[in-house]
Amino acid sequence: MGRKVAPTYATLVLGYLEIKLYEKVGEKFGEEFKNNIIKSWKRYLDDCFIVWEDSIDKLMLFHEELNSLNPNIKFTIEYDQTELPFLDVMVIKRQGCIITDIYYKSTDTKQYLLFNSCHPRHTKNNVPYNLARRICTIVSDNDLLDLRLHELHQSLKQRNCPQNLILHGIQQARSHPRQDLLQIKNKTDKNVLPFVSTFNPKNPEFFQVLRSNATFLQQDATMQRVLNKFEIIKSKRQSASLKKILTKAKFSDVIPTETENNVQKCNNTRCGTCPFLQEGKDFKFKNGSKFTVRSSFNCTSSNLLYVITCNGCGENYIGQTGDTLRHRMTVHRQQIREPKYQCTPVSGHIRNCAKDVFPNFTVFPFYKFHKKTTEIERENKESLFISKFKPDLNAFLK
Ligand SMILES: [Zn+2]
Ligand SMILES: [Zn+2]
Structure with missing residues (x-):
């Protein structure tokens, strides 16, 4: 189905x-x-x-x-000796006869339209009558009918439906002989032309304007043909509910941003990191494993993991920073340039290994922390990636 x-x-x-x-x-x-x-x-x-x-x-x-x-x-x-539901009808065997009752699934919570809900007045006014009419059609036993209509009354009251409207709807439904209600209605296909507008109680009713100007429309030959063939009826489209506004079922809104994830230079002319930044979405480690970024980065990104490639030997080094990538790389470059700053072995390695190459290393940020992190949290993640990709420059430096 x-x-x-x-x-x-x-x-x-x-x-x-x-x-x-x-x-x-x-x-x-x-x-x-x-x-x-x-x-x-x-x-x-x-x-x-x-x-x-x-x-x-x-x-x-x-x-x-x-x-x-x-x-x-x-x-x-499914079979039973006394009663069995079929569609929305409970069929009951009683004293050699068959009677019918309305059947609600156990999951039916009877959440009928709330009366203060934003719907056209006639829609809300018709709710009690239509529900009562269904009960009058289905329920064959008079005592059961009284009970079901009483239950309906209670349910509608809980949905803020006015008392007089409930009573009027029930009374109207009851006024039809059950034989009439059970007749199969022949829907005549009328030639209708719905005039659709979004329901908003604050808007003026355009349909009345249209109707009062129908003679005006008749002056056009094409419109006249249309209007003679069809009857224009008023049709209301429901306006967006809070649920519809606040929830999104479409994936298309998510996918494009995901495919845009990559590393890009900031292209600031004074940026010292841009020449060292490797761009793209994927990073290939020396050992052959590949990593695809799930965030967007540039030189000013912070709170991240990065991988440095020595341009002398092509080996990798994974590092972390809570600072901006640009600032972290400035420190790296300084350490590589001047032995007196040399605090990390990787800087010492690059200085010797890639002596005559420019740039002597490249950097690729690959993992972004999306919340504020502590040094320990970043180091834990760093260790995880080091054990996963086993970059040589982390291994032999430790
Ligand atoms: Zn830059
Ligand atoms: Zn090297």
């Missing part, structure tokens, strides 16, 4: 299987049995119902026949 044509297919398939079923039970159990089945077999799409007047054993045999019609279609069976 779910697709628009699914109900049509279900009806066609089940209708075909029914014909097969009648033939089969005729062969197996005789003509009389077959005719009884045809008479009492009811179905809505793929939900079937039958009043069974034979033994339970025979019902089981019948169920087997049903399941042998097509290997891909299996029917589950």
Whole structure:
């Protein structure tokens, strides 16, 4: 189910299987049995119902026949000696007769439209009548009918529906004889042209304006043809609720920003880090493993992990900083340039290994911490990546 044509297919398939079923039970159990089945077999799409007047054993045999019609279609069976729900109807056996009651699923919380909800007045006004009408159509027993209408009254009251509106709706529904309500309505396809506008109680009603100017529209030959053929009806589209405004189900809003994640130079002419910054989304470690960034970086990014590549030997070094990448690299460069600042072995290595190369190293920031971090938290993450990618310059320096 779910697709628009699914109900049509279900009806066609089940209708075909029914014909097969009648033939089969005729062969197996005789003509009389077959005719009884045809008479009492009811179905809505793929939900079937039958009043069974034979033994339970025979019902089981019948169920087997049903399941042998097509290997891909299996029917589950539910049966009861006193009552059984079918769609929204509870069918009850009482003193040799069958009565019907309305059936609500146990998950039904009866959250009917709140009366102070932002909906057109006529929609809200019609809620009690439509609900009461459904009850009057389904419930066959008078005592049960009183009970269900009383329950409806209570539920609607909880949804802030005014007392007089509830009473009026129920009274109106009750005024129809049940025989009339049970009649299948023939929907006549009127040629209607909906005039759709978004409902907002603060807006003036455009439909009235349109209607009062219909004669004006008649002056145009094309419009006249349209207006003669169709009746213009008022149609309201629901305006966005808070839920609709605040929640997003679309993924398209997320994906583009993710594909934009990469490392870029800040391109500030005075930036000393730009010449050393490796750009792109991916980083390939000397050992062959690849890493794709999940954030965007430039020289001014901070609170991150970076990987340095010595341009003499191509080996890697993973480091961390809470400071900006630019500032951290200034310190690195200073250490590489002047032995007296040399606090980290990696600076000493680059100074010797990439003596005649410019730039003597490149840096690639690859992991951004999205919240404020402590040095220890960053060091823990750094250790994790070091153990994962095993960069040579971290290994032999420790
Ligand atoms: Zn820069
Ligand atoms: Zn090196």
